[in-house]
Amino acid sequence: VTQAELQRLSVRGVTLERRPLIRDDRGSLSVRQVGAGLPFHPLRYFLVQDVPAGTVRGEHAHRVGQQLLVCTRGSVTAVVDDGASRQEVVLDSPELALYMPAMTWGTQHTFSAGAVLMVLASDAYDAGDYVRDYQEFLRLVRSGRRA
Amino acid sequence: VTQAELQRLSVRGVTLERRPLIRDDRGSLSVRQVGAGLPFHPLRYFLVQDVPAGTVRGEHAHRVGQQLLVCTRGSVTAVVDDGASRQEVVLDSPELALYMPAMTWGTQHTFSAGAVLMVLASDAYDAGDYVRDYQEFLRLVRSGRRA
Numbered sequence: 001v002t003q004a005e006l007q008r009l010s011v012r013g014v015t016l017e018r019r020p021l022i023r024d025d026r027g028s029l030s031v032r033q034v035g036a037g038l039p040f041h042p043l044r045y046f047l048v049q050d051v052p053a054g055t056v057r058g059e060h061a062h063r064v065g066q067q068l069l070v071c072t073r074g075s076v077t078a079v080v081d082d083g084a085s086r087q088e089v090v091l092d093s094p095e096l097a098l099y100m101p102a103m104t105w106g107t108q109h110t111f112s113a114g115a116v117l118m119v120l121a122s123d124a125y126d127a128g129d130y131v132r133d134y135q136e137f138l139r140l141v142r143s144g145r146r147a
Numbered sequence: 148v149t150q151a152e153l154q155r156l157s158v159r160g161v162t163l164e165r166r167p168l169i170r171d172d173r174g175s176l177s178v179r180q181v182g183a184g185l186p187f188h189p190l191r192y193f194l195v196q197d198v199p200a201g202t203v204r205g206e207h208a209h210r211v212g213q214q215l216l217v218c219t220r221g222s223v224t225a226v227v228d229d230g231a232s233r234q235e236v237v238l239d240s241p242e243l244a245l246y247m248p249a250m251t252w253g254t255q256h257t258f259s260a261g262a263v264l265m266v267l268a269s270d271a272y273d274a275g276d277y278v279r280d281y282q283e284f285l286r287l288v289r290s291g292r293r294a
Contacts, residue, residue, distance in 0.1 A: 023197075025199070025202075026198060026199070026202045026204055027195055027196060027197045027198035027199065027202060027204070027258070028195075028196055028197045029193055029194070029195055030193065030194045031191065031192070031193040031194075031272070032191065032192060032193075033190055033191035033192075033268075033271045033272060034190045034191070034271065035271070036271075038191070038192070041188065041190070042189055042192075043180055043181045043188070044178065044179065044180035044181070044185070045178070045179060045180075045185070045189075045192075045267070046176055046177065046178040046179075047176070047177045047178075047217075047219050047241050047265075048174055048175075048176055049174060049175055049219075049220070049241070050170075050174045050175045051173060051174035052172070052173070052174065055172075055173045055174060057173055057174070070194075072194050072196075072219055072220070072263045072265065073196070073219070073220050073261070073263050094194050094196070094263075111174070114220070114261070116219045116220050116241075116263065118194075118219065118265065120192070121180075124180045124181065124182070124183075125178070125180060
C-alpha cells in the first residue's frame with residue numbers, strides 16, 4: 001500500500017494531495033474514493049481539453065460547491081485564492097489532486113498540448129452557485145456571507 | 148443545449164451514451180452529472196493509463212458495483228458480457244460513456260498510445276465485490292444469485 005502525502009496550502013482549506021500511481025506490467029492506475037483522497041461525494045464531473053495556448057479558464061468561485069482537480073494527462077497551472085492569500089500549483093501528474101472548498105477563487109492557465117483536466121464537483125450544475133466578479137467575491141469573503 | 152444520444156446494447160442493462168462536447172474558443176468541455184449521463188452516485192474513480200500495446204485489462208465482474216467508463220484521451224475497446232450476450236464497443240471520444248450495471252463481465256483491450264480511461268464506480272473498493280472467474284460468473288448469472 002502506497003502512502004498519500006497531503007500538503008495544506010496557504011489558501012484557506014485548499015489541499016494538494018499526492019497519491020502514488022499503482023504500476024504494474026499492465027499499466028498504471030490512480031484511484032481515489034470518498035474518504036481516501038476524495039473529500040466529498042461527487043455529483044458531477046467535467047473534463048476540460050483542447051485548450052489553446054495562452055487561454056485562462058475558471059476565474060470564478062463557488063458559493064457552496066466543492067471541487068477536486070486532477071490533470072489526467074499533460075499539465076496545467078491552477079491558481080487558488082481565498083481573498084486574502086493566493087497560491088499557484090502545477091498539476092502535472094494524475095498522482096496530484098487539488099481540493100478546493102467552497103468560496104475559493106480558481107483560475108487555470110498554461111494547459112500543455114494534449115492536457116486533460118478532470119474536475120469532480122460536489123453539486124449538480126447551478127448557475128446561481130457561481131461568483132464571477134472578483135470584487136463581489138472579496139465583498140462576500142470579507143462579510144463572511146455567500147449570497 | 149446539445150442532445151444526448153442513448154444506445155441500449157444487446158447486453159443486459161448496458162448503455163452507451165454520446166453527449167456532445169461543449170466547444171468554444173477556450174477549449175472543449177464534457178460534463179455529466181447524476182441524472183444526466185451519470186446513472187448512479189459515484190464513490191470512487193480510477194484512471195488507467197500507460198497500458199502497453201497488447202494488454203488486456205478487466206476480465207472480471209462486480210456483484211453489486213456499477214461503473215461508467217469514459218476514455219478521456221485516445222481510444223480503448225471495451226467488451227461487455229452478461230453471460231448470454233457479448234458486445235464490443237470502441238471508446239474513442241470523451242463524448243462517449245459506457246454504463247455497466249452490476250454483474251456485467253468487462254474486458255478492455257487495444258488501448259491507443261497515450262489513452263487515459265476514467266472509470267467512475269458506485270462503491271468503495273471491496274475485494275469481495277469482484278468475480279474473477281468466468282465460469283463462476285456464468286454460474287452466478289444462471290442461478291440468478293450474486294454470491
